[in-house]
């Protein structure tokens with residue numbers, strides 16, 4: 001499902017080119033005429049020419065393609081088989097890299113460190129009691145690991161078992177639990193650096209008695225420090241600032257929406273999630289099947305997470321955003337486009 005507005009990105013890229021050109025005209029003395037133009041092609045096909053600084057000089061063909069709309073409802077259930085005693089085994093492969101470049105905002109290229117080529121990494125999903133086996137391959141240059149939140153043996157914690165780059169491997173194996181939504185992330189020092197570059201993702205453990213059918217989605221609240229001053233320049237739900245504002249998330253009236261929300265923002269002590277025109281049931285960490293709150297506002301510190309559930313009664317356009325205004329004005333804002341549910345159908349596909 002590709003619904004990126006390529007023409008919009010092209011327009012923004014053109015704007016960057018025009019702005020850079022205007023600067024050259026306005027300040028000819030301030031720019032070294034000897035400096036060479038740097039030319040590069042964005043993943044939307046726009047040609048960007050600038051004598052200014054490019055945020056990451058390592059730009060290569062390994063540009064990452066990431067579609068926040070696809071990521072939103074994409075769950076990785078692994079390769080499923082049964083062990084001799086009937087237990088379900090789920091096998092996944094996660095590959096870490098630290099040399100890829102991603103266009104995080106029109107004309108802003110950022111060196112992402114990724115699991116399976118995206119930030120966030122894939123949303124891994126299992127049912128409580130399943131055996132989860134993750135083959136981890138490090139194709140980066142630095143050491144990396146995967147530290148899962150949840151319950152598992154010490155040797156599977158991804159802290160004291162750094163995996164070397166250039167092909168190092170490790171197999172994490174443990175029983176999925178407890179029920180809920182948990183982050184996973186690299187745990188190599190300096191930790192902030194490994195996290196803020198993008199080595200994290202979401203691990204959902206479903207209860208054996210399934211939750212009610214719903215239109216389910218994952219939102220990872222993250223920030224991007226594009227000038228390396230340990231302050232975020234952009235904020236987002238699912239990496240691309242303003243993405244869900246320019247591409248509203250289509251949902252239906254009278255249909256249960258379930259959001260697995262995880263806060264992975266570094267540097268800022270808190271983040272939050274405000275929903276317009278509605279309130280949601282909130283299950284902190286998702287470990288209980290009874291909601292703790294009925295609210296339109298939750299506050300989350302680093303790696304705090306939970307499950308939100310709501311239905312819209314009235315169709316129309318509704319904002320959701322950080323109520324920390326600085327974060328919403330720097331990208332953490334989106335829109336639910338609520339469509340009239342004419343057929344009154346239940347959503348399909350839970351745990352498929």
Ligand SMILES: [Cu+2]
Nearest residue numbers: 144186188194
């Ligand atoms: Cu790492």
